[in-house]
Amino acid sequence: MNEPMLIHSVYFWFKPDAAPAVVQDFEAGLRRLTSISEVQQAHFGKPAATPKRDVIDDSYAWGLVAVFADLEAHDRYQDHPLHQDFLRDFAASWQQVRVYDVSV
Amino acid sequence: MNEPMLIHSVYFWFKPDAAPAVVQDFEAGLRRLTSISEVQQAHFGKPAATPKRDVIDDSYAWGLVAVFADLEAHDRYQDHPLHQDFLRDFAASWQQVRVYDVSV
Numbered sequence: 001m002n003e004p005m006l007i008h009s010v011y012f013w014f015k016p017d018a019a020p021a022v023v024q025d026f027e028a029g030l031r032r033l034t035s036i037s038e039v040q041q042a043h044f045g046k047p048a049a050t051p052k053r054d055v056i057d058d059s060y061a062w063g064l065v066a067v068f069a070d071l072e073a074h075d076r077y078q079d080h081p082l083h084q085d086f087l088r089d090f091a092a093s094w095q096q097v098r099v100y101d102v103s104v
Numbered sequence: 105m106n107e108p109m110l111i112h113s114v115y116f117w118f119k120p121d122a123a124p125a126v127v128q129d130f131e132a133g134l135r136r137l138t139s140i141s142e143v144q145q146a147h148f149g150k151p152a153a154t155p156k157r158d159v160i161d162d163s164y165a166w167g168l169v170a171v172f173a174d175l176e177a178h179d180r181y182q183d184h185p186l187h188q189d190f191l192r193d194f195a196a197s198w199q200q201v202r203v204y205d206v207s208v
Contacts, residue, residue, distance in 0.1 A: 006152050007169050045208035048110045056203040063206035065111050097159045102167035104149035
């Protein structure tokens with residue numbers, strides 16, 4: 001992976017009143033996202049039990065790290081029907097979403 | 105990579121008065137970090153030019169995404185002399201650091 005790439009990291013916080021069924025289905029929703037062909041590599045999970053430090057934000061519910069070949073692949077992913085389905089199914093349940101797109 | 109892993113993402117902001125020589129050397133500092141043997145995979149870079157959205161934070165100077173086999177490997181990395189050198193050389197120049205450790 002020495003070619004230019006984009007690492008797209010997303011952290012999700014649920015609303016306190018998010019429906020349990022939606023929260024329950026979220027992992028499966030993330031898994032469906034990672035099947036989008038533009039995704040070269042992806043991992044998702046919950047905050048790790050690293051020793052607490054002031055700089056660590058472990059308040060999110062789920063984190064997703066996805067790797068794309070380039071900006072265009074990322075943009076196609078955003079527009080992909082599976083990504084649109086994900087937004088339709090889950091976005092209303094999010095308190096906050098934070099995205100970091102790093103060009104590496 | 106189906107084994108449990110930890111993805112350690114770090115975003116760095118420099119103080120407005122950080123010494124230009126320190127800022128200049130930061131990329132080399134990140135590269136030295138990624139040579140630590142516990143790092144399975146690592147990439148670093150600057151904010152990508154993805155379309156602006158409210159959820160995107162592109163205000164950081166550099167981002168680092170490093171993959172570790174497990175929590176213990178991450179903890180050894182934190183204690184590694186090269187990581188300690190990195191903190192000694194750069195930490196005083198940071199306005200802010202934000203870390204997300206995701207267990208995947």
